Amino acid sequence: MNATTVSRLTSFAPAAISVLAIEGPRTLEFISKCWQPNQGSSVLPTNRIRFGFTKATDNQPRFGCNESIVVCRTNHERVELHCHGGKQASEKILETLSSLGAMVIPWNQEPCLLARDPIEQEAMEDLVHANSIRSTAILLDQMRGALSRELKRIEQLNANGKLQEAVDCILQLRQRFAIGKHLIHPWSVVLAGPPNVGKSSLLNRMLGYDRAIVHEQAGTTRDSLMERTSFDGWPIDLTDGAGVRLASEASDPIEIAGIDLTLQKAREADCVLLMVDPFSGWTNSHDRIYQETQGKRILVRSKADLQKATSVPPSLLFDAQVETSVMTGEGILELQSAIVAALVPEAPDSGIAIPFRTRHIELLNRLIGL
Numbered sequence: 001m002n003a004t005t006v007s008r009l010t011s012f013a014p015a016a017i018s019v020l021a022i023e024g025p026r027t028l029e030f031i032s033k034c035w036q037p038n039q040g041s042s043v044l045p046t047n048r049i050r051f052g053f054t055k056a057t058d059n060q061p062r063f064g065c066n067e068s069i070v071v072c073r074t075n076h077e078r079v080e081l082h083c084h085g086g087k088q089a090s091e092k093i094l095e096t097l098s099s100l101g102a103m104v105i106p107w108n109q110e111p112c113l114l115a116r117d118p119i120e121q122e123a124m125e126d127l128v129h130a131n132s133i134r135s136t137a138i139l140l141d142q143m144r145g146a147l148s149r150e151l152k153r154i155e156q157l158n159a160n161g162k163l164q165e166a167v168d169c170i171l172q173l174r175q176r177f178a179i180g181k182h183l184i185h186p187w188s189v190v191l192a193g194p195p196n197v198g199k200s201s202l203l204n205r206m207l208g209y210d211r212a213i214v215h216e217q218a219g220t221t222r223d224s225l226m227e228r229t230s231f232d233g234w235p236i237d238l239t240d241g242a243g244v245r246l247a248s249e250a251s252d253p254i255e256i257a258g259i260d261l262t263l264q265k266a267r268e269a270d271c272v273l274l275m276v277d278p279f280s281g282w283t284n285s286h287d288r289i290y291q292e293t294q295g296k297r298i299l300v301r302s303k304a305d306l307q308k309a310t311s312v313p314p315s316l317l318f319d320a321q322v323e324t325s326v327m328t329g330e331g332i333l334e335l336q337s338a339i340v341a342a343l344v345p346e347a348p349d350s351g352i353a354i355p356f357r358t359r360h361i362e363l364l365n366r367l368i369g370l
């Protein structure tokens with residue numbers, strides 16, 4: 001006989017309600033032992049919401065605390081319970097059901113989830129971690145089968161001998177992974193430049209609140225700090241850090257450690273905002289950052305309100321150049337658009353298949369024998 005399982009579908013985060021799902025052959029038996037309707041028969045017709053209370057069980061006499069529970073039988077062997085959102089209420093119900101014989105399992109092991117296509121199941125798991133509009137929309141599309149359908153179509157093309165068409169589709173999907181891999185692992189954008197060019201001011205302005213200390217004294221930021229945000233609905237991790245000086249200019253070990261950290265973050269970044277202001281102009285530190293980074297680079301000419309021109313070696317290539325001022329707001333939106341354009345040159349149409357886990361790429365590679 002299959003086990004009867006129970007899992008919490010909602011998180012521990014503070015919320016108005018918690019939702020638990022109990023599923024398996026003994027579902028109705030367990031429910032009848034720990035729940036009673038506030039009126040009428042305790043029979044549970046499917047897809048009808050019933051209001052009631054917890055009742056004491058032999059094992060859990062203290063459970064009869066009249067905790068309100070709304071139940072809904074969603075199929076003949078499955079019931080969803082909606083209770084108070086505090087951790088204690090749902091814990092107590094899980095404990096009681098477990099003492100009656102139900103097996104407590106994590107939400108992503110739920111039988112109705114495991115019955116889904118594995119890719120759709122993975123999309124559902126990742127959706128829990130998505131925190132930007134675009135990521136959510138793309139993962140919802142995959143949860144509704146966009147990628148699974150595309151894989152089946154490719155298999156069909158293969159089976160029908162349309163190999164070139166199948167390979168083209170696979171190559172296109174592999175390109176889209178550049179977006180898919182960032183849905184729950186945001187793109188990393190690092191602000192870099194010498195001390196005092198306005199990195200922390202720009203970070204604060206782009207976040208919309210004062211996250212980092214800003215001061216006229218050079219060397220204000222020492223450690224590296226990262227905040228998650230989104231630009232045009234795409235998830236972005238913005239990192240600010242110590243201003244970079246050459247090894248010969250910095251002697252304080254804390255400053256040197258800060259510079260190393262900034263450079264390491266810049267090397268790992270998907271996009272570096274290389275900042276130059278009218279006071280420092282282009283320096284050896286800029287050369288160092290430029291040489292050490294390989295991702296997308298955007299030149300940010302900060303403090304544009306001060307109206308002083310800054311010349312930059314013409315031989316250096318940037319994905320974009322933007323003038324900004326945190327005083328007037330000039331160029332801030334333009335910079336955000338430039339970052340998005342560098343990271344996501346072509347926004348995908350809604351509803352299309354996008355691989356979002358390395359496993360999907362391995363699957364695609366196997367299809368073309370790689």
Ligand SMILES: Nc1nc2c(ncn2[C@@H]2O[C@H](COP(=O)(O)OP(=O)(O)OP(=O)(O)O)[C@@H](O)[C@H]2O)c(=O)[nH]1
Binds near residue numbers: 198200217221242304
């Ligand atoms: N006029 C003007 N001043 C700015 C602008 N951005 C920053 N500043 C000033 O420049 C100084 C340094 O700003 P920060 O944001 O602390 O610079 P930073 O690059 O983070 O400096 P460190 O942390 O020391 O490396 C402060 O006095 C800011 O008010 C700007 O757009 N216009």
Ligand SMILES: [Mg+2]
Binds near residue numbers: 200214220241
């Ligand atoms: Mg700073």
